[in-house]
Amino acid sequence: DFLANQIAAGEVVERPASVVKELVENAIDAESTQIIVELIEAGIQQIKVTDNGKGIIAEDLPMAFMAHATSKIYESTDLFNINSLGFRGEALASIGSVSKVRVESMTEDDDSRHFIEIEGSKIIEEGLTQAKIGTTVEVNSLFYNTPARLKHLKTIKTELSHSLKFIQNIALAYPDIRFKLTHNGQEIFASHGNGNLQQVIASVYQPALARDLIPIQSESDDFSINGFISKPTLTRTSKQYIHWIINGRSVKSYMLDEVLIKAYGRQLMIGRYPIAIIRIQLDPRLVDVNVHPTKQTVRLSKEDELSELITQAVHQTLDVVNP
Ligand code: ADP
Ligand code: MG
Structure with missing residues (x-):
């Protein structure tokens, strides 16, 4: 429910970078090879994560926003044998309780791409959109209903640096995935996704440093x-x-x-x-x-x-x- 989700959000969603982290980790768990993160005003206004992963089937789309909806743990013993990045099933529910979210998704087996819009944990719109396999999650007006948390955010520059640092770190961890980060429409980081760790290091720092x-x-x-x-x-x-x-x-x-x-x-x-x-x-x-x-x-x-x-x-x- 809404309250439980907001409480969980207090633990998981501290700032725009926490949302970026949860969405990007979901994209990785969905076996994406390309992940694009677009931020407006360091993500306070909008965070948009687009992936080319396996997608969410239409009937699961509303479910993804329910607390403890996870497709990643099947038995309790799996808790000790975790290979995926997400497993608590509370990220989307938490994010959905403190922002206005739109998710679009399509799997290989679907013949159309579905979308759903959530505001304060409630579904406000559902429908179809242009076909393309993968998922896009758009998080708007983060903390619009929790002004205290909004007030605690730092400057645009600081909030942006948290997201940038996260993307750079995850790009280093996944040289096979192509990452792109934009801020207010401008590219601020990109990795090649060709599996070469040294090239990711070159993108994060300088090529000369990576060579040394x-x-x-x-x-x-x-x-x-x-x-x-x-x-x-x-x-x-x-x-x-x-x-x-x-x-x-x-x-x-x-x-x-x-x-x-x-x-x-x-x-x-x-x-x-x-x-x-x-x-x-x-x-x-x-x-x-x-x-x-x-x-x-x-x-x-x-x-x-x-x-x-x-x-x-x-x-x-x-x-x-x-x-
Ligand atoms: P968790 O990652 O802990 O399972 P989340 O709340 O982050 O929980 O996500 C809930 C579920 O929604 C996931 O288990 C997954 O099935 C689905 N999901 C979320 N994001 C994506 C995505 N980008 N691609 C495919 N499935 C996704
Ligand atoms: Mg997750």
Whole structure:
């Protein structure tokens, strides 16, 4: 119901970037290879996410906005074996309770594209529109009915930077997907979607920086890691350039940051940090993403094994450059 959805929205939908995150993750779960995010006024006025994924069948369209409507968990045991990004089934319901939403979708099996419009959790219009497989979700007037939350938003510039950062991080996690982000009609980020991580790094930072990074790769019984790290001479003054991607999820980890920094050891000057984009693959049962609804923090089993693997891999990689 509406109230429960608004309460859930308090946890999941904090700002435009939270909406962008939920919609883009849904698009990825739907196996899209192309995702376009269009923001007007940093998304406060409008967030539009268009994908070419498998779509939602017409009769499920109203259902998608019901709390705990998820097509992604079939049994309770699945909670411990999560491969998709979404699984709580509350994002669309939450978003629908604090904005005016329009969703259009069409699957391979449909012969037309359906749309539905929701305002404050209520369906206000449904119909047909021009055929095209995939889904478009348009979120208008975010927080129009929760003025307190609207008031807490920061400047356009700050809100936009949150969405940009999210899109860049997810593009790094999914080099096979082509991402595009526009603001007020102007392109501000794009990735190629050709599977090349180094090219995504070039889009996020500069091509020259991407070229200077060194590949890192290693595996142990439970983990496999790969990505790029910087030479000890190519450093930054903040940890912002350290990215961890665990099973396709971009996460923050103070613990892993420290392991990485320690692995560089004395090669790193005081107050300087390496650049690193490291993907970690592991059995989903060894990672608990259920710590927080936004799933940005994770808890790992076998942290020691992973720390050891990262340390060894960094040493080996740096030895090659600087024997
Ligand atoms: P969750 O992602 O946790 O399952 P959501 O509230 O985000 O829950 O979405 C509800 C459901 O709507 C999803 O499980 C999925 O079936 C469907 N859905 C949402 N967005 C898309 C999309 N872009 N493409 C296909 N299906 C979608
Ligand atoms: Mg979702």
